[in-house]
Amino acid sequence: MNLLNLFRADGTFSHGGIHPVDHKEQTAGKAIRRLPFAPRVVVPLSQHKGAPARPIVHVGQEVVRGEPIAEADGHVSVPMHAPATGRVSAIELWPTAEGPKSPAIVIDVYQASSQEVLFGDEVDVDSLTRKDIVQAVKDAGLVGLGGAAFPSHVKMQPPGNLPIHTLLVNGCECEPYLTCDHRVMLEQTDALLRGVRLMMRATGAVQALIGVEDNKMDAVGAISDRLAEGDMVSVHAVQARYPQGAEKMLVEALLDRQIPEGGLPADLGVVVYNVGTLAQIGELLPRGRGLIERVITVSGPGVRKPGNYLVPLGTPVSFLLEQAQADETANEVILGGPMMGMTVASLDVPITKGVSGIVVYAQGDADQSRRQVYPCIKCSRCVEACPMHLNPSMLGQLARKRDYATMAADYHLDQCFECGCCAYVCPSNIPLTQYFRIAKAINREQTALAG
C-alpha cells in the first residue's frame, strides 16, 4: 500500500473525478413507495445490451402479471415478463429513449385486476448448482440495473473461463439526484445479501466487497449490521466523488488495481454487480419469478413530489411525471442521472430495466441554459478531471478538426466512457463529452464500413 493511502480516509480511484452538487437530499430520506399501474404498459423487446427478445404472445392474448411474454434470443439476451395483468393490444414499433422506434409489446392493463403475481414457483436456492443459478438469473430476465442493462448471466461466465475470485458490489450511486440504490441498500438489505451470496456461489468468488460512497453511511451501517464476524462479505465506504460508481473506478478504489486497457474486470479475477441487480436476484430467484418492476428515483427541480418509487416496467414516463406532480412547464426529462443520462425525445417512452432514475427540469432552470462556447484555453482542468487520465483538451481540438482516426489511434479515445467530467469542468463550455460520443460513433461506422 502506498504512503498516500494513510492520509485518505476511504478508498477511491487514483486520478481525476469531480464533486458536483449531489441534490440527493430531495429523495434520500424517502422510503420506496409503490405507484399505481398505468392504464397501458409498453415492454420494448430490446431493453438490454445484446439481441432483442422474441415475443411468445400474440395480439389479443390475455397475460397475467409475471408471465413470460418474450424469450431470450441467444446467449446475450434475456426474456421479458408481463409487468401487469391485462391484454396484449399490439406488438408494434414504439419510441425508445435511445431515439429510434423499436418493437414493443403493448399491454392494456386491467384496472380491476388485483395485479397479484400468480406466476412462478418457490425454489430452494440452496440446492441449486452453479449452472442452475446462471440459468435462473437468465430466466428472471435480469440485466444490470445500474444503467448498463447488460445481461447479468453473461458476466457470470466470463470468456475463456477466467477464474473469478472476487465479487465487487457497486453501491456507490455517484450520479447526482439518484437515491434508488441507497434506498434498496437500506430497505432490501436481506435480499441484497442473499443475492450477493448466490452470486458468490455461482461465480466461485471467495470474497465479496460492497463499495458504498461515504455519503451513505447509514447504508454501510445497515449492511454491516447483518454481516457475521469473519464474513467473506464485507462493506467498504469509498470517497463520494463522481464517477466512483463506474466499474473501472470502483475496481481501483476497492482493490487498488486497474483493469487493463481494452480488458474486462474478469482479467483481474473480478466481477462487478450493482446493488439493485443483486437485490433483485436475492428477491426473485427464491420465488422463481421474473423481473417486472424496479425502484426508480424521480427527482429534479421540475417535480413537486420527488421520491423513490417502485414502478412496473413499461410504465410511460408521462404517467410517472403525473404521479410525481411534475411542473407544467417541465420540458426536459433525463433518464438516468444528469451526468450520463439521456434526455427523452418523447414522454411516451416507457421505463425499461436499465432506468435508475428520472430527473426533470422545468423551463428556466439554470442547469439547462445555453452557454457561450469559448475557444480552448488549455487550462488543463479536463486533464485533471478525467478519471481515465486521458487528454480531453487535445481530443477536443482533434474533434474540432474531425480527425477522429488520430483521436482513437494516438489519444485512447476508446477508453473514454463518457462520464462527462471534462465537459462539466470546462470553463470554455466546450461540449467535450458530446464531441467524443460523436467521434466514437463515426469511428464505429468507419470500422463497420471497412469490415
Add this chain to the structure above:
Amino acid sequence: MFSNKPVEIRTAPHLKRPQTVDVIMRNVVYALLPIVAFSVYQFGISALALVLTTTAVAMATEQLFSSLSGRGNTLKDWSVVITGILLALTLPPGFPLWMAAVAAFVAVALGKSLFGGLGFNVMNPALIGRAFVQAAFPVAITTWTPAFAPGRFSEFIPSTFTLPFMQPVPVDAWIEALNIDGFTGATPLALQKFQHINIDTFHLMFGNIEGSAGEASSLLILAGGLYLAARRMLDWRIPFGVLAGAALVATPLWLVDDHLFPSPFFVWFSGGLMLGAWFMASDMVASPVTARGALIYGGLIGVLTVVIRLFGGLPEGVMYAILLANAASPLIASWTQPRVYGEQGRERSATRAGSTGGAS
C-alpha cells in the same frame, strides 16, 4: 397531460460547473489590480498613464482584429485586459507612451490575433510586445527612474510624453533635480551583474528600487498569485517550477561564491521573476496541459532565467526564458501525455502472465 408535450433534447452531461473563461480572466485582472495600484503609488501618474495606454490600445487592437475576422466582440472574455496590464507592468515607468502603444498593438496583433485570438496564441502576447520594443527602443526600455520621487502624483516623468517617432527627452537632468540620495539609474539586477553590488532583499520586496513598473511588489504578486491558485484559476505547478528551477541553478553557485553570484532569495525577488512566474509563465494557453509538463515547463523557465541573468549579456532573462519555454511547450506536452488508466494494469498483468509462464 404530459403525453404529447414537446421536450428539449440535449446530450449528457446536463450539469456544468459555473466557472467560465470570463470569470477566470476577470479574476486574474482583480489579482493584478493591487500590483498596478502599488506601481502607481511607487512611480506616480506616469505609471498610471502607462497602464491605461497599454490596456486601451490592447483592447482597441483586439476589437479591430476581431471585427475584421468576424469573431464578434471578444473583449468580454477579459483576456486582452490582462495582456494590456501585464505589458505595462514589464515596462519602465517613464516609458514613452507612444512606444507603449506600439508595444500593445504588436502584443495583441502579432502575439494573439494573428494566431486566431484567445486560445490559439503560441506565446505570451504581453511578452511578444515587450520583446518587440526591447529590440526597437533599446535605450528607452532601459531608462529607469527613481521610485517614490517627490511630486510623482502631480508631475509626469518627462519622457512619458515624448512625441511619436521622436527620441525620448533625456531624464537625467530631471532626476538630478529631484536630488534623491543613492539613485544609480541601474536596476538591482544590473548592479549585481555588472558591479556585484547586492541590494538587500528587504528593499526588493518593498519596492524602494529602480525597475519596471511591476517589478517591485513581490509580496503583492505572491498574494495575487496565491489567491488565483487557491481558486484553481492558476496552475500552482508552474510558478512552483519556475522558483524551484531558479533556486536549483542559483543556490550551488551562490554557495561557491557569494560575492560573485546572488543568493536564491535575491534571484526570486529581483527583476521580473515573481511577476513572470505567477502571471506570465502561467498563461494557460501557452503552457502544457499535463501536470508533469507544467512542472518541467516551469522548471525550464527558472533555469533559463538564471542562466541568462548570470551568464548571458543581459541583466534580466525572464522574458526570453518564458518565450523560449512557450515555444517548447508543445514538445513538453507531447512528451508528458498522461498515463492512461489501464496501462498500469496492462504492465501488471504482463508481469503476472510472465511469472506464470504466460498461461491462458
